[in-house]
Amino acid sequence: MGRMTWKAVIFLGALIIFGYTGRAFAYEQLNISADAAILMDAQTGQVLYAKNPFKKRPPASTTKVITAILAIETGKLNEMVTVSRKAAGVEGSSIYLSPGEVLSLSDLLYGALLRSGNDACTAIAEHIGGSVEKFAVLMNMKAMTLGAVNTHFVNPHGLPDKDHYTCAYDLGLIARHALKNQTFSEIVSTRDKVIDWPGKNWDRKLENTNWLLWRYLWAEGVKTGTTSEAGQCLISSARKDNRELVAVVLRSGDRWTDSIRLFEYGFNHFEYSQVAVAGAKFGKYRVRNGQREEVPVLFAKDLGILVPLEEAGAVEKRVLADSYPAAPVKKGQVLGAVSYFVNDSFAGTVNLVAGADIERQGLLDRFINWCKETVTNIFGQISD
Numbered sequence: 457m458g459r460m461t462w463k464a465v466i467f468l469g470a471l472i473i474f475g476y477t478g479r480a481f482a483y484e485q486l487n488i489s490a491d492a493a494i495l496m497d498a499q500t501g502q503v504l505y506a507k508n509p510f511k512k513r514p515p516a517s518t519t520k521v522i523t524a525i526l527a528i529e530t531g532k533l534n535e536m537v538t539v540s541r542k543a544a545g546v547e548g549s550s551i552y553l554s555p556g557e558v559l560s561l562s563d564l565l566y567g568a569l570l571r572s573g574n575d576a577c578t579a580i581a582e583h584i585g586g587s588v589e590k591f592a593v594l595m596n597m598k599a600m601t602l603g604a605v606n607t608h609f610v611n612p613h614g615l616p617d618k619d620h621y622t623c624a625y626d627l628g629l630i631a632r633h634a635l636k637n638q639t640f641s642e643i644v645s646t647r648d649k650v651i652d653w654p655g656k657n658w659d660r661k662l663e664n665t666n667w668l669l670w671r672y673l674w675a676e677g678v679k680t681g682t683t684s685e686a687g688q689c690l691i692s693s694a695r696k697d698n699r700e701l702v703a704v705v706l707r708s709g710d711r712w713t714d715s716i717r718l719f720e721y722g723f724n725h726f727e728y729s730q731v732a733v734a735g736a737k738f739g740k741y742r743v744r745n746g747q748r749e750e751v752p753v754l755f756a757k758d759l760g761i762l763v764p765l766e767e768a769g770a771v772e773k774r775v776l777a778d779s780y781p782a783a784p785v786k787k788g789q790v791l792g793a794v795s796y797f798v799n800d801s802f803a804g805t806v807n808l809v810a811g812a813d814i815e816r817q818g819l820l821d822r823f824i825n826w827c828k829e830t831v832t833n834i835f836g837q838i839s840d
Contacts, residue, residue, distance in 0.1 A: 474547040483787075486721055489709030491687070492624040495718040498632050498693060498700035502803040504722045504762060509625040510606055513706045516681030517549070517572045518627055518691050519614030522595050523641070524569055525634040527580045531595075533562040535583070536580055542588075543578035548615055550575045551660060563651040569643050569679060574613040579624050581612040588612060601688065604748070616685045623705040631678050631691045631702050644693075646679030668692050672716050674723075678702075678710070695718045699728065726762035731796055732806045734758050741791060745817050746783035752811035753777075753791055760794050761803040772797045777808055781818040800825070 467585040480671045492508040503509070525630075541555040551573035553559075559567075561583065567576035578588060585591025588611055595609040604626035610617050647669050653660045674694040681689035687707030692715045694701055703718040705711050723805040740750045764770055777792025788809050795805040 490705035493705045494624040494628050495703050496628045498702050500804040510623045514686040515622045516683045517614045518681035523612040535561045537583045539579045546574045546578045548574040549698035566649045570664045577613040627704045662789035729763045730760045732759040741779050743814050744782040746814040751814050754811045756807035756809045759806040770799045785810045785814040787813045
């Protein structure tokens with residue numbers, strides 16, 4: 457990674473973190489009862505609404521989202537898991553596991569995400585991490601890689617602990633990542649599921665605790681959470697007109713109504729705008745000591761953002777680029793980035809790349825150019 461790229465990463469990181477103080481957080485006319493809430497675009501992470509997004513909160517069973525995605529990404533769904541006495545004895549919501557019972561990792565994931573089984577989560581953690589404590593280390597490492605820097609986990613299920621906390625924004629980041637996984641998405645969109653119950657003459661019947669799947673036509677997931685400390689919590693997702701949104705509400709007076717209001721706001725007050733097309737020309741930059749004077753600059757990928765319907769002029773483009781790169785320049789080399797903001801709130805970014813190879817001039821050509829520049833400068837000073 458070149459010097460310009462590192463500068464761009466640092467600068468864009470600052471824009472993302474500090475850009476969220478803009479007007480996207482000012483839509484307080486939206487009546488949301490939750491103590492903390494956020495609505496973001498699932499594809500780009502663009503924030504459409506926020507209320508106390510970085511406020512430290514206990515996550516309750518929304519914790520199980522990161523537990524599940526870790527298990528899916530690092531384990532195998534058909535692996536058989538033996539339930540320990542510790543896992544079977546965990547308090548709170550349960551799928552009634554017994555010590556020594558053997559279930560597939562897939563069945564345990566359904567038990568964790570649909571029925572919110574704390575026992576299933578503990579069995580998963582012990583299987584993947586070797587112990588709850590070691591699995592919590594993996595959870596925190598995963599959270600950090602996703603940018604969830606205001607989060608710390610100590611268990612896989614979300615039972616209260618003073619050192620177990622997160623915020624609405626971080627849960628949105630975690631959910632966005634998890635929803636990109638097809639297995640996770642299929643599980644959290646399932647309304648009910650029958651799994652094995654070894655040793656019994658009947659199977660376990662699991663019903664999803666996320667009632668939004670029944671109450672809102674466009675809902676597709678994700679996970680509830682409830683404790684006396686955390687209150688009513690919900691991470692949810694909804695898809696409409698090829699757009700997917702993620703909502704988080706923490707300590708809500710009515711998590712279903714809050715979430716529906718957020719989704720209706722996002723779907724009805726924003727429209728999609730394609731601001732970059734992969735391979736399309738952004739412009740041209742001059743090249744130092746190149747065999748060609750200019751290099752075409754292209755967008756590295758597609759980027760679409762959501763723009764308020766009533767504020768067509770809300771989009772701002774900010775360019776950070778090496779507009780005078782030194783040869784040699786390689787095709788595809790990152791020369792900078794363009795960030796897009798909606799009402800001063802970060803909406804997305806796309807890299808700018810070289811559209812051609814530019815070789816470095818030979819020594820003689822550079823000497824001749826130096827002489828020309830020197831003569832030009834001398835005569836320019838004389839004429840002044």
